[in-house]
Amino acid sequence: MTTGVDTALALHLHEQMVFIRRFEAKVDALYRQGRVRGPAHLGIGQEAVAVGAASVLRPGDRSIGTYRGHAHALARGAPPDAVLRELLGRTGGICAGKGGSMHITSVEHGYYGSYAIIGAHLPIACGLAWADQIRGDDAVTLCFFGDGTTNIGAFHEALNLAAVWSLPVVFVCENNHYMEYTPIADVIAVKQPAADRAAAYGLAPLCVDGNDVDAVRAVIGAAVDRARNGGGPSLVEAETYRHGGHSAADPATYRSTEEVAQWKLRDPLLRHAEQLCASGVSDGDIEAVTTGVAAEIERITVEALAAPSPSADTAWTDMWSDGSSRWRN
Amino acid sequence: MTTGVDTALALHLHEQMVFIRRFEAKVDALYRQGRVRGPAHLGIGQEAVAVGAASVLRPGDRSIGTYRGHAHALARGAPPDAVLRELLGRTGGICAGKGGSMHITSVEHGYYGSYAIIGAHLPIACGLAWADQIRGDDAVTLCFFGDGTTNIGAFHEALNLAAVWSLPVVFVCENNHYMEYTPIADVIAVKQPAADRAAAYGLAPLCVDGNDVDAVRAVIGAAVDRARNGGGPSLVEAETYRHGGHSAADPATYRSTEEVAQWKLRDPLLRHAEQLCASGVSDGDIEAVTTGVAAEIERITVEALAAPSPSADTAWTDMWSDGSSRWRN
Amino acid sequence: MPDLTYRQAVSAGLAQEMARDERVVLLGEDIASGGVFKTTVGLRDRFGPARVRNTPISETAIAGAAMGAAMAGLRPVAEIMFSDFYGVCWDQVAVEMAKARYMTGGQFGLPLVVRGANGGGLGFGAQHSQAVENWALCVPGLKIVSPATPADVVGLLAAAVRDDDPVLVFEHKALYGTKGPVPDGEHVLPLGSAAVLREGDDVTLVALSLTVGLCLAAADRLAAAGVSATVIDLRCLVPLDAATVLASVRRTGHAVIVEENPGQLGWGAGIAAILAEEAFIDLDGPVVRVSGGNIPLPVAAPLEAEVSVSTDRVVAAVSRLLDVPVPAVVSLA
Amino acid sequence: MPDLTYRQAVSAGLAQEMARDERVVLLGEDIASGGVFKTTVGLRDRFGPARVRNTPISETAIAGAAMGAAMAGLRPVAEIMFSDFYGVCWDQVAVEMAKARYMTGGQFGLPLVVRGANGGGLGFGAQHSQAVENWALCVPGLKIVSPATPADVVGLLAAAVRDDDPVLVFEHKALYGTKGPVPDGEHVLPLGSAAVLREGDDVTLVALSLTVGLCLAAADRLAAAGVSATVIDLRCLVPLDAATVLASVRRTGHAVIVEENPGQLGWGAGIAAILAEEAFIDLDGPVVRVSGGNIPLPVAAPLEAEVSVSTDRVVAAVSRLLDVPVPAVVSLA
Ligand SMILES: Cc1ncc(C[n+]2csc(CCOP(=O)(O)OP(=O)(O)O)c2C)c(N)n1
Ligand SMILES: Cc1ncc(C[n+]2csc(CCOP(=O)(O)OP(=O)(O)O)c2C)c(N)n1
């Protein structure tokens, strides 16, 4: 963190993390006001994984994630106003109001979607990577999922297929220690839900502190390079924590306040701000990032709330490739 | 193999293996005559697994297997004539003509059925074992499946659940080196499809020569004891080989004649006969087993072929617990 | 008769059966702490962790373990949190549970229940809103229950637990917050007995689960316009009380079937087919279906409303069928 | 016009499309060596191992990989060996593929095909004989094709591969051995266009896949008794050519729908419901369905025959409907 380039990058990563944090805090507030329809799963506390991982990708690389996917879409460059409008059910939503919070997608930015069935997108990630492999492209696919997801059959099938076909895909398990309300330790017979399973697919166990954006960049960056150079898939376990409940509706009373407090000390934003300071970035510059982000989020919120709802007849488009929803004559 | 008791047991195991071998050879012949409806998956060459495993179980223990399940049913004591009648579609079939070769079941003898969807019965085995655990019974469940089955999601979910709940179940993978026509080595990224996955569930890797009935007894016996005494599940990989094709219809041209010949040298029956000789059993005694078995199989075949088909109206029974198939009024 | 919410009724029904029969055991994700929909509240504390078991996220293992346990003499109740998740364990439900008794010649029964939250209306989107009872109706061997009221939740759930065959209970997530009286003491209903909730002469409305309320509301509005409607809550799809529907339609001469699911294929088509074959001679007009759009459910409110069934659409369909003017919405004031 | 078997037609159709478009790739269990049903014979040798890939026994991964590859611009054709195995990957098909385009607001299409062996009749038993097209018809977002002849196998498979939406092709395992002429050169049919195979005035027989042959045979026997039947092969369930069925029934006044699947709920109910709603006024009698038994398929020959549809049952149903004596079986001599 010594050169100007490094500092610019570090500040950029910081801005992304702060943006995502503030964006999700805003979503939380809007949810509490009853303005978000359906569930909203926030990743507050886990930002370093999404931001660090996205920062090692190139345009043309692909990523894919879950219902807890706001961060992953934004980190790839999905327009925040269109994401917010999707959550609020306004015109201009990134999925035209048809997806909502759990299905944020921005193919234009290489984010192939958020999937709400546990594990379902891991095989899909294999397919994305397979297409690149067949064409001889050097694109890489990054696939995000949670600790609880390592227990579903699709995880097993996807990891094995990726390994056997040597696909250019990096699986990133965000181990936030909980499925919905149940600690992951209650439902596995190993210590680490992902890393301790890697050997079953002939893969090395890769672990990283998911609250340290630089560490994430290093470990996932190396895995991405390996995949890009024909070295096949990796499975990375990033240890992290969600500050809030499973979804915005969950008060998360199943966790002790001490546990939460302990993890908040390891907040990835705090830690990154400290590192920025240590590397000579001024408090003022760091403040400025936060102020800019806050203003931007305020602006898109005001605009989104002023936008109308989509018109009802748009429900009937986007079904088939001809744009219609006609299934019979 | 020195005491009289040991010799009697060894002869009994031999008789069982010979019986199963001859039974399946007869099924193969009947299949070729067009007398078996639907597919028939034979386990010729794999008898030592079924016989060795069943021999360490007690009455009240449960076992469950696959479409390649004749051996497993017979080894638990299912009446061979009723099994044969099921295959031939005659009255007196063990599943009343409703199951056929792929679904042989004999609950009365602790064999909870043969399942034809890959992996589906592994979670069911967990449930059988869970029931015993809840009731505090000391029964054990044995679950058989093939190497190819280790790649389906149900395998992963079942193994994890069994480990987390510490269920009294022993999973036995019969590694015969092929799924249908594809070598297992082509579709996994590890060497051993089961043993190399055991650690993912916190289990020890257990391997055994599946063509050595005594070795099978030792390894599976220890696993069963452990399960019975509250030590939780095991995953055993038994290396073996099917002499014939995937099903009676498959000429198995995808295997080299050398490979098949090599494995036939390791035929579990030959080896066991040699051991019997070495332990002092006379050639005549061994011959007598074979002669007796052949006569018995001839007898049940003649009887089965003479039996009529079940009457058509029996198709409408056994659907619901009231015996009927009524779904509406 | 205490008033319970529909979600409380789930816990109450389960508690009633667990107290009665210790072979009744529960398994599912997060159920020990009361469950994501708060439908298993208090059960772990009352009946202990051995009988109320949290599972990994492994629906195939959940369904399979339920099946195996039932084969070995327990009476498990498995929760599939959202019925959409039947997709990841469909083999266990449709291909194992539904067929095991038959294909073994009746060597064992499967006294088990699988239950969970079904249907749309809350903005949960395409992957958390499906009407999955229709998949199950394609598969012989599964009993299918879908209660519309808290009392029926208790009564039908109890019946499902006591039944010796696999029963799928589809609770409606949009009804969890609704309230209603539940009989004191033990409450059990028979499976396969439809409820005639209102008797009328002009048309028979056939409903299930969420659409029962829509039909009752529609009948109110139609009454104001002089149309008298019978409203039938099927309660179960298997066993199906076809006789009650047939008898009513033979009397009214007109049937409107109101199903939440896409019309492409759903239980409403099954009922329509029965009527077209068995009541043809008594029909005075086409068999009309009011169904959800043939589309995955969108999230934005106006879009979800556009593709969903509603009281308005029921009223309009009946009015068209009987050729009467559409009655206006009665003001609540 | 060379004669091909139905199974050869599968390989021929795939080869035609693979030669034309190198984005077409195949994946499935054991397909590289020609497949368990010998439906992919010669393709690995002709198009190479990169485009014809064997997979582990992992249907969820197979379906998911097909979906991902389609999102990224390939046109994959996945084999699900027996359609019963959709059970283990039903989430991928019904909940992911069917919904992805819609729920992303059309951000990508899914030009993919899933194909495999469907149906009963060969003694494969309850877990290898299901008519799974009905599960799919419950789920908007999937196109559904089920050819009855070798020529249609080629033409409809080609159309499926060229279509930009997910298409499920259900081949019938009891038809694999049947032979028929296939047009020379490239052969492509439109999706959603039913075939009127025979025109008659007295009754419309609606069929699909295996039941097409039953209906044609029934029509022959009925003709001998003076009954003239139209036989319609639907070919596709989605898109559905309802117009052709409606037009015919409006003319004949009578409909008999012949489906292999259990009558509890299947595509026949969907057709019956459409007729009961849209052709009611032109119907001169009940809409009759001939369906498989509501039972898992047994193995023993007399049992399987007992619960299955047959030419005899079609003839009997038409005779009953039209109130004519059941015509005797015409001797082949
Ligand atoms: C197949 C399936 N089962 C259950 C659920 C309900 N569910 C949604 S999120 C979740 C917990 C997932 O835990 P984890 O993988 O650790 O991800 P996290 O939510 O912690 O990010 C569950 C059980 C689902 N969506 N899909
Ligand atoms: C879910 C599913 N996929 C595919 C099949 C088809 N199939 C039947 S047996 C078999 C091979 C199984 O191999 P393995 O587990 O090694 O057992 P083996 O036949 O060698 O005993 C396959 C692919 C199936 N029955 N179920």
Ligand SMILES: [Mg+2]
């Ligand atoms: Mg988690």
Ligand SMILES: [Mg+2]
């Ligand atoms: Mg094998």
